[in-house]
Amino acid sequence: MTVALETSHLVKKFGGLTATNDVSISIKAGARHALIGPNGAGKTTLINLLTGMLKPTSGRVMLGGIDITNMSPQKRVRLGMVRTFQINQLFGDLTPLETIGLAISEQHGDGADFWRVAGTKAGVNQDIADILDRFRLADVMNTKTSILPYGKQRLLEIAVAIACKPKVLLLDEPAAGVPDDERHEILTSIAALPKDVTVVLIEHDMDIVFSFSETISVLVNGGLFTEGPAAEVARDPRVKAVYLGESLDA
Amino acid sequence: MLTILFDGIAYGMLLFVLACGLSVTLGLMNLVNLAHGAFAMAGGYVLVLLVNDLGVPFWASIVCAFFVSALIGLVMEKALYVHIYRKSHLDQVLFTIGLVFMSVAAADYAMGSSQVFARIPDALQGQIHVFGIGMGRYRLMIIAICGGLALALQYVLVYTRFGSRLRAAVDDQRVARGLGINVGSIFALTFAFGSGLAGLGGALGTEILGLDPTFPLKYMIYFLIVVTVGGTSSITGPFLASLLLGIADVAGKYYVPKLGAFVIYTIMIVVLIWRPQGLFARAANK
Amino acid sequence: MTEPTPTAKLATQGILARARWHPLEFVFWIVAFGSIWFAPNKHLILTEIAWLALFALSLDLILGYAGILSLGHAAFFGVGSYAAALLAKHGIVTEPVLALFCAGLVAAVLGFATSFLMLRGADLTRLMVSLGVALVLRELANQFGWLTGGADGLQGVTMEPILGLFRFDMFGHNGYVYCLVVLFVLFLAARRLMASPFGLSLLAIKGNPLRARAIGIGVDMRLVAIYTIGGFYAGVAGGLLAQTTAFSSLDVFSFDRSADLLLVLIIGGTGYLYGGIIGAVIFKIMQDYLALWSPQYWPFWIGLVLVVMVLVGRDRMTRWSEPLRALVNRLDWRRTPS
8 A cells, every 4th residue: 555645753843832743644545544632732733734834843744755845835735735624714705616616727727827717618617517516516606605504615615625636635623613414414525535535534523533534643742642543542541541531431 | 423323312212102002002903003193293283282372381281292192092992993993904004094184184274284393491402412422402301201101111011910911912812801801991091092102202202303284194104114113012122123213214314315215114125024023023933 | 528517517607607798897888988979078087087097906906806905006106107208208119008018017027026025924014015115116216306307207208199190189088088998908908817717816815815825826926926917007007197197206106196096996896896997986076076175175085085984884885886796706696595
């Protein structure tokens, strides 16, 4: 099996505080991997290091064997490192159609076309339509994003990421804040993600973590606490002690 | 040479008193207030009216200038500014430019468009010589008053309960609210006090800066330079920035008068490119 | 090639609709060009409206579309104005259209160079830097009096006929037609630009720069591009002023000009291209009327309009423009989610 994403001895310090402490993770291509840890364990910092929003103090990040440690965020996206956000980061004034269209245009390398009317490339339009269909957004494709129901916005959040044709997709609490009746739609979409996409899930909800992931890494205090197959991690008494305790006993 | 330094320091100190209120409001409410100079102008006109027309003693008038401007600030904050804290920076810019234009036209209407001066007491006129350096008495007085104010402000911010609340509110409003700090009233007080200081500076500055209805426009850029170059995380930043600006401006006008204000604008641009958070901002760690 | 799916057809229509012309827009331009014949005695003020509209359009490109807050847009206007005046005065490029293009290019170069200064920092930093650039240029124009005429302005400019055919007459007829045509052509270009993937990506950057980066948009280069284009437009507007008045003065760089411009754009509403044009019409009519009534205190009323607009809420004040805005941006503004 080839390795899709790898970090080696990744360290990030903010002044005196070490937010990420010597983290070495290796995630296989096509894996369903979960990244868990209590609040303040450094999950968000790690995502920011992986996606290039932050530069590490030391250590390296490799994507599909390519060193991306010093690459800009948008270059990483083009290489296939894509994320979603815990809090929706969408374009309120644009429609789902336009939002996905933008991402696909960037993928096709014609996002900077300034003299071509948008929508004149059939291939692009078909790609957009496929994603709209897949994420059940076709019926609201011309509605301003800011007035979409929250569940639809959450779906769009993932749909945009998929439109970037990810090799590695980082899902940051995809179901956060979604009301129960709309939750199902999100989980189905996640389960239906293409198999060739490596998915890294950052999640608090243990039900989702265990129903979805095959392998788990546990972060505590910025460092890698333990990792392994989901079932093993679930049984690990030390993990229970630091983190899982209640949610497993219940 | 030393006289230029001396004049520059006096000018810088004055700028600090004029602008420090702006720095706090920017830091506290993230409010871009281009109309700060209008409060300074109000203070200047209060001094001129009281001293020249009503014969009130100079010192009493200076104190009045502070309180009148502070009162105007308080009223404006409660009546108008509270509505724009949550609006975008574009809205804040539009709103406060509007206030600037209105104050310029209103001052023109009420006071006439020509430059005015206040009669200053004899004791403050002329120069004294210390170690062979000629120092204007008026400027010496400005350095004494403004320097004293700067020290007092630093003391209040660092050592008093109000100061620590203010700093907490500047650092993180939500946390401050959570701690039971009434951010709204702290801000109203600070805004009023900052306006009062601007008024005081405006009053003291009539002799040096000149006073006419275009004052808020003419000095707007100077106040903004102090704030952006000095940063908003402390008062030492704006203080040092004021001194630098004061000295650079006086020296620039003396040595290269042909270049005019070119020097300070260029310095400002360079500084902002180099350190967008301000020259003296704490190193951002995020 | 396979047949597109039903959703793909709908999606194609949805995106293309952004570029489609609405009948109201035709009416708008027919009225605009009609003014050449039905308001011949108003051509001098209409000329001012035309270049002001173009200037406001240029600000709309960078503020309304890309979200860059600028208080020094007069810098480009001023550079364009001096460039056009100097080219004519020294007989370097005598044909006005070509000279106008050159003036725009000079401003575009300035826009490109200063755009890198605008990439860093928050709103206030951008504000200060843009303001600083305009002030520096004003000082420069003042200092290089041998070239610019200093505080007296650049006098003795004589304009050759447009395209060698149409003379700038003293009633401003040809001048107005010239300005209107330039405005229309550049408007068409801007409309085309904003209907492209590039234009759409600017709206995305304005809406959420963080996500724009996260979907692979090269934010910095897009901002550089639009700031440069905005500079070109503003430079052409300044060039029009210089050509129609055969004069250029330090006043073109003034802070008031940048501030007034914000008002013009805000009255008309940002982000749908017509805002600047409509705002210019309203602003000039207001100025004309108020200037008769209380010329000295005119700034007071400008200020009052700004304050009231912000307090009432700009969205609410420009709601009348909503249908037109929706047409141009192809947003279905009436539909609520089902």
